[in-house]
Amino acid sequence: MSTTEPVLAAHGLTKHFRAGGRRVSGRSPARAIHAVDGVDLELRSGQVLAVVGESGSGKSTVARLLAGLIPITDGQVLLDGTPVRVKGRRAFRAYVRRVQMIFQDPFASLNPVHPVRYTLTRALRLHRKQSTGGTLRGAELEAALTELLERVHLTPAARYVDKFPHELSGGQRQRIAIARALAADPEVLLADEPISMLDVSIRLGILNLLADLRDRLGIAILYITHDIASARYFADRTTVMYAGRVMETGDSESVTQQPLHPYTRLLVASAPDPDDLAGAGAAAVRDRSTGGEPPSLVDPPPGCRFAQRCPYATDVCRTETPELIEVTPGRAAACWGYSAREDRPAVPATEGASA
Amino acid sequence: MSAGVETDPGVARDAGPTAEDPVLEIRNLSVDYGFGDDPTHVLRDVSLTLRRGEVLGLAGESGCGKSTLAYAATRLLPPPGLITGGEVWLTGRDGERADLLSLSDAELRAARWRDIAIVFQGAMSSLNPVFRIEKQIVDGILAHRPRMRREEARERAAELLRLVGISADRLRSYPHQLSGGMRQRVMIAMALALEPQVLIMDEPTTALDVVMQRQILEQVMELRERLGFSVVFITHDVSLLVEVADRIAVMYAGEIVETAAARDVYTRPRHPYSAGLLGSFPPLHGPRRELTGIPGAPPDLSAREPGCPFAPRCPHAMDVCRTELPVLGRTAQGEDGRLVACHLHTAGAPLPEEVGR
Numbered sequence: 031m032s033t034t035e036p037v038l039a040a041h042g043l044t045k046h047f048r049a050g051g052r053r054v055s056g057r058s059p060a061r062a063i064h065a066v067d068g069v070d071l072e073l074r075s076g077q078v079l080a081v082v083g084e085s086g087s088g089k090s091t092v093a094r095l096l097a098g099l100i101p102i103t104d105g106q107v108l109l110d111g112t113p114v115r116v117k118g119r120r121a122f123r124a125y126v127r128r129v130q131m132i133f134q135d136p137f138a139s140l141n142p143v144h145p146v147r148y149t150l151t152r153a154l155r156l157h158r159k160q161s162t163g164g165t166l167r168g169a170e171l172e173a174a175l176t177e178l179l180e181r182v183h184l185t186p187a188a189r190y191v192d193k194f195p196h197e198l199s200g201g202q203r204q205r206i207a208i209a210r211a212l213a214a215d216p217e218v219l220l221a222d223e224p225i226s227m228l229d230v231s232i233r234l235g236i237l238n239l240l241a242d243l244r245d246r247l248g249i250a251i252l253y254i255t256h257d258i259a260s261a262r263y264f265a266d267r268t269t270v271m272y273a274g275r276v277m278e279t280g281d282s283e284s285v286t287q288q289p290l291h292p293y294t295r296l297l298v299a300s301a302p303d304p305d306d307l308a309g310a311g312a313a314a315v316r317d318r319s320t321g322g323e324p325p326s327l328v329d330p331p332p333g334c335r336f337a338q339r340c341p342y343a344t345d346v347c348r349t350e351t352p353e354l355i356e357v358t359p360g361r362a363a364a365c366w367g368y369s370a371r372e373d374r375p376a377v378p379a380t381e382g383a384s385a
Numbered sequence: 386m387s388a389g390v391e392t393d394p395g396v397a398r399d400a401g402p403t404a405e406d407p408v409l410e411i412r413n414l415s416v417d418y419g420f421g422d423d424p425t426h427v428l429r430d431v432s433l434t435l436r437r438g439e440v441l442g443l444a445g446e447s448g449c450g451k452s453t454l455a456y457a458a459t460r461l462l463p464p465p466g467l468i469t470g471g472e473v474w475l476t477g478r479d480g481e482r483a484d485l486l487s488l489s490d491a492e493l494r495a496a497r498w499r500d501i502a503i504v505f506q507g508a509m510s511s512l513n514p515v516f517r518i519e520k521q522i523v524d525g526i527l528a529h530r531p532r533m534r535r536e537e538a539r540e541r542a543a544e545l546l547r548l549v550g551i552s553a554d555r556l557r558s559y560p561h562q563l564s565g566g567m568r569q570r571v572m573i574a575m576a577l578a579l580e581p582q583v584l585i586m587d588e589p590t591t592a593l594d595v596v597m598q599r600q601i602l603e604q605v606m607e608l609r610e611r612l613g614f615s616v617v618f619i620t621h622d623v624s625l626l627v628e629v630a631d632r633i634a635v636m637y638a639g640e641i642v643e644t645a646a647a648r649d650v651y652t653r654p655r656h657p658y659s660a661g662l663l664g665s666f667p668p669l670h671g672p673r674r675e676l677t678g679i680p681g682a683p684p685d686l687s688a689r690e691p692g693c694p695f696a697p698r699c700p701h702a703m704d705v706c707r708t709e710l711p712v713l714g715r716t717a718q719g720e721d722g723r724l725v726a727c728h729l730h731t732a733g734a735p736l737p738e739e740v741g742r
Contacts, residue, residue: 084594199682234678263667304627
């Protein structure tokens with residue numbers, strides 16, 4: 031199922047929002063919020079890529095950029111190796127036929143005045159054609175609708191087609207939202223925190239459903255989350271973002287088990303872990319990192335964005351921005367500690383070691 | 386609020402059987418939403434004891450009544466919430482006991498914040514955006530300590546901010562000038578202003594990222610050791626509770642289904658719902674395994690079926706589970722200090738593996 035060529039890729043993806051607020055003088059240059067800076071991503075068929083980050087790290091902006099919902103400031107999105115330009119209605123519709131998005135809040139993403147049938151048949155009629163050509167209708171439409179509902183495990187389908195969103199539970203609503211995305215037979219699903227608004231006991235049901243779609247239909251999935259444990263559970267590869275930049279990327283298991291970047295280490299050490307109550311190693315990581323908060327993204331200074339909280343930061347970290355450095359095959363970290371520079375900071379190879 | 390069932394003033398004459406110095410005892414608390422002929426029973430006969438100095442975790446999914454329990458116990462429940470029965474006994478530092486539900490409004494106003502303080506869920510929306518932090522803390526202190534001079538209250542406010550790790554010059558800030566984590570700390574500082582005995586934290590860190598969550602929790606736990614208050618910690622994140630709480634009460638559909646020491650809930654859950662809830666959080670370390678969550682969805686409280694509310698989702702449901710409501714009682718293993726409301730434990734048959742370890 032896995033092909034080597036990515037279905038959807040982003041190179042140097044950058045988004046700057048214009049900052050509002052007062053200007054000191056009318057002539058002063060507009061300030062920009064650097065929401066996303068130089069992010070590279072690759073989504074492959076039948077694989078899940080998780081983007082993990084805290085609120086404000088730019089992870090949702092990445093999803094919106096990839097979905098073509100907001101214009102890109104700089105960089106490129108490639109679909110099957112071809113640069114994407116979603117200018118105009120037709121181009122946009124052709125693009126979303128292949129790249130669909132699932133939103134965080136199924137309470138808000140479904141139109142409350144339309145029953146399930148309308149929501150899904152509308153998507154089907156927009157994106158699919160009758161076998162004889164022309165718009166999908168009649169028995170074929172009905173069959174497609176039933177098949178969609180069955181695909182997201184809402185069976186018997188007849189029980190759900192005439193329901194309104196308010197008659198469904200959160201998990202069922204999210205399944206309808208997923209079914210709507212599947213109506214287009216997409217190659218890529220962009221899932222922006224698809225489970226964070228749901229009851230905890232049904233979250234895994236949704237993740238397992240998405241994993242099932244990945245395996246059966248070979249869809250490439252981008253999974254945006256703040257929960258690194260769920261990224262480990264669900265995603266094949268994980269990219270960690272902080273303050274608009276990629277900090278680390280690699281296969282999910284090693285990113286969570288042997289994190290390289292000091293930020294990832296802090297993130298992993300901060301996650302609740304009932305199995306490690308003594309948690310000496312984790313506590314040591316936390317103690318070592320200085321407290322504080324993500325930097326302001328309004329015209330941020332050069333250097334690593336994590337530098338002011340990093341226990342190992344040196345002058346080079348504060349003045350020059352590190353690119354992703356390949357540490358071992360398939361694993362990269364944007365940290366000067368892994369560079370070959372003379373003046374690199376001394377980041378220990380594994381955590382728990384003395385600082 | 387015509388909440389009290391008792392008519393005499395809420396000072397107890399007999400102390401009753403006290404289990405290890407309780408500071409807050411909730412007895413048979415029931416809450417309905419709606420005034421009509423067909424109200425929704427959101428809490429049914431909930432009893433819970435908070436011991437002095439302990440961190441009690443309330444776990445459960447959204448809509449299971451954990452916040453309702455906290456607000457009802459402090460009489461903060463807004464209409465259409467209505468307390469229909471029960472008692473909430475608060476033991477003061479001097480050993481005097483009072484039923485919060487039968488206090489007069491003036492007594493209640495005095496007891497709130499001084500004895501019980503709450504850190505609300507959304508710190509962003511709990512602070513008044515048009516006043517500086519200083520004014521909000523000082524006003525609160527002066528309302529309870531009318532004889533204190535404003536200058537003293539101001540010093541106290543500065544001290545409180547330092548207590549939660551914010552520099553005192555932030556007193557002059559407006560809420561929007563603080564980050565989410567700082568606002569949450571300000572809320573905690575305010576809650577501690579009058580050195581309450583009980584601190585109720587309602588999902589205090591849900592809106593924060595994990596690093597900030599960890600910092601704030603460690604701070605609260607350190608303050609608790611220093612100042613000696615008890616904490617009721619409400620969250621849906623069981624794995625977090627296992628770390629911070631001494632004891633955990635698991636709620637489902639407006640009832641407590643299991644209480645036990647935090648460690649025991651994690652390693653040896655006794656209620657199928659607790660076991661399912663624990664299986665809903667993928668572990669960050671250890672072996673990767675397939676998890677399923679819990680099939681189905683939480684029940685609609687306005688259309689209760691007879692029997693155990695968890696029965697439709699329970700993999701071990703028996704016939705009796707669909708007809709009879711289980712009561713909180715001892716586990717089949719007869720362990721001390723833990724209670725479970727499940728027919729499996731009274732049926733006498735061997736327990737399924739996931740609740741029988």
